Amino acid sequence: MTHSVRITVNGEAYEGDVEPRALLVQFLREQLGLTGTHVGCVVGECGACSVLVDGVLVKSCLMLAVQANGREVTTIEGLRRGGRPHPVQEAFVNGFALQCGFCTPGFVMAAHALLARNPNPTEEEIRRDLSSNLCMCTGYVQIVEAVKSVGSDPGTGRHRGQTPERGDSTP
Amino acid sequence: MFPADFDYVVPRSVDEAVAMLVHYGDDAKVLAGGQSLIPMMKLRIASPRVLIDVNGIAELAGLRRDGDRLVLGALCRHADVAASPLVREHLPLMHDAAQLTADVQVRNRGTVAGSLAHADPAGDWPAALLALDTHVTVAGPDGTRTVPLAAFLVDAYTTQLGANELITQVAVGIPPGRTGGAYAKFERRAGDFAVASAGVQVTLDEAGRCAAVAISCGAVAPSPFRARAAEAMLAGQALSEDLLAQAEHAVRDEASPFADTRGSVEYKRHLAGVLVRRACVAALARARGERVDTLHL
Numbered sequence: 001m002t003h004s005v006r007i008t009v010n011g012e013a014y015e016g017d018v019e020p021r022a023l024l025v026q027f028l029r030e031q032l033g034l035t036g037t038h039v040g041c042v043v044g045e046c047g048a049c050s051v052l053v054d055g056v057l058v059k060s061c062l063m064l065a066v067q068a069n070g071r072e073v074t075t076i077e078g079l080r081r082g083g084r085p086h087p088v089q090e091a092f093v094n095g096f097a098l099q100c101g102f103c104t105p106g107f108v109m110a111a112h113a114l115l116a117r118n119p120n121p122t123e124e125e126i127r128r129d130l131s132s133n134l135c136m137c138t139g140y141v142q143i144v145e146a147v148k149s150v151g152s153d154p155g156t157g158r159h160r161g162q163t164p165e166r167g168d169s170t171p
Numbered sequence: 172m173f174p175a176d177f178d179y180v181v182p183r184s185v186d187e188a189v190a191m192l193v194h195y196g197d198d199a200k201v202l203a204g205g206q207s208l209i210p211m212m213k214l215r216i217a218s219p220r221v222l223i224d225v226n227g228i229a230e231l232a233g234l235r236r237d238g239d240r241l242v243l244g245a246l247c248r249h250a251d252v253a254a255s256p257l258v259r260e261h262l263p264l265m266h267d268a269a270q271l272t273a274d275v276q277v278r279n280r281g282t283v284a285g286s287l288a289h290a291d292p293a294g295d296w297p298a299a300l301l302a303l304d305t306h307v308t309v310a311g312p313d314g315t316r317t318v319p320l321a322a323f324l325v326d327a328y329t330t331q332l333g334a335n336e337l338i339t340q341v342a343v344g345i346p347p348g349r350t351g352g353a354y355a356k357f358e359r360r361a362g363d364f365a366v367a368s369a370g371v372q373v374t375l376d377e378a379g380r381c382a383a384v385a386i387s388c389g390a391v392a393p394s395p396f397r398a399r400a401a402e403a404m405l406a407g408q409a410l411s412e413d414l415l416a417q418a419e420h421a422v423r424d425e426a427s428p429f430a431d432t433r434g435s436v437e438y439k440r441h442l443a444g445v446l447v448r449r450a451c452v453a454a455l456a457r458a459r460g461e462r463v464d465t466l467h468l
Contacts, residue, residue, distance in 0.1 A: 001178060003179060019176070020176075020177055020178065020179035020222065021173055021174045021175070021176055021177060021212075022173075023173070023209075042172045042213065043172070043210045043213060043214065044206065044209075044210050044276075044277065047274070047276065050276060056279045057275055057276050057279055058276050058279055058280055059276045059277070059280075062205060062206055062209050062210065062276075062277070062280065063205065063209070063280065064179070064202075064205075064209070064222075066179055066224075067202075067205075067224065067226065110275065110276075113275070114275075128361065128467070129275055131274060131360075131361030131362050132274030132275045132276050132277075132362060
């Protein structure tokens with residue numbers, strides 16, 4: 001028996017019918033076509049499917065789609081602001097914090113959630129927090145460095161990972 | 172990988188949830204955090220015909236102080252415990268365990284009560300809460316009953332919880348002054364289940380001797396256990412290095428681990444002793460008012 005759900009994803013409300021056994025990640029990828037959220041291990045080990053539900057970081061392979069009824073989901077596609085990548089995404093690009101890129105959406109979501117809670121984490125805090133996500137290319141050093149670079153700059157209040165505006169003299 | 176097909180029902184109250192459990196019996200499972208249940212369903216280790224999702228029952232949420240007890244609702248998540256100043260101040264052992272359980276995402280969803288109901292021999296909460304004055308309250312068709320955690324945990328993956336019962340809360344006694352606790356865990360990689368773990372809660376008397384002590388061990392027996400021989404060695408004594416070394420040896424003998432991919436019997440016995448000793452040292456320091464960060468091992 002299917003259930004009717006209304007789920008807000010990246011600010012847009014979606015209504016549809018889901019089987020109870022459909023996972024949130026399947027709903028996002030297969031019903032909405034939001035394939036930025038990746039499926040790695042499917043048993044909650046790898047973190048590639050991490051999304052925010054009502055602002056809380058979860059693994060979307062460990063939550064049923066029907067459980068997201070009435071909730072707000074943010075996926076990697078929803079991080080863009082004003083047509084430009086999120087500072088965490090820019091930091092990953094600028095810091096070469098990806099190799100094959102499969103784990104990247106999950107890492108970006110996890111790093112975004114960490115920085116929202118703790119804007120200037122220490123390296124140890126970054127390493128402990130992101131231990132939830134696996135990178136099979138083992139590019140962890142660049143990932144940690146990229147997250148470190150996003151901490152807010154006390155001088156400008158801007159994210160250090162953000163690309164300078166056109167005409168901005170900041171290096 | 173998908174779970175087998177099931178029906179999904181959403182009770183709005185504990186009474187409604189119990190009525191559903193009575194109706195469906197063994198065919199139903201309660202869904203709270205789902206961080207163990209959903210993987211088990213995908214792996215087809217569990218194939219309940221009905222999931223009763225209790226996440227909408229407001230009365231089961233959160234944690235609060237009720238007199239001399241800390242009361243965790245059945246929906247209290249690991250992250251709620253980790254973030255609680257009340258827990259950090261009065262029950263640092265629980266603060267440790269909350270931080271060492273799984274990873275951020277799982278801590279945001281998984282519940283303490285669910286961990287007790289699942290009763291994984293290597294789970295953190297059964298072992299950690301066994302060192303504290305912990306009682307589990309369950310609701311069933313005949314009303315509610317409250318049982319000490321030691322009685323609630325029967326064996327590996329086995330508890331006293333009946334098929335028609337639901338955990339409603341977990342209550343932990345807030346200890347007197349001059350008490351300190353710590354939970355130490357050894358894992359192969361961050362966020363894994365324990366290879367071995369230990370919880371220690373110590374209360375000192377005015378002279379600084381051990382007035383009361385509780386020691387629990389996880390992952391080194393079919394079910395977590397209290398290390399009674401080691402406790403008896405420490406009770407009433409000044410806790411010297413020598414005495415802690417003797418307790419460490421006693422714990423090794425009390426452990427009854429089995430060999431698996433996480434280690435041999437000898438290795439796990441050794442670890443159990445080491446972790447009890449480290450948790451003792453941290454618990455003692457905290458009982459004296461010193462600040463000790465969670466032991467990341």
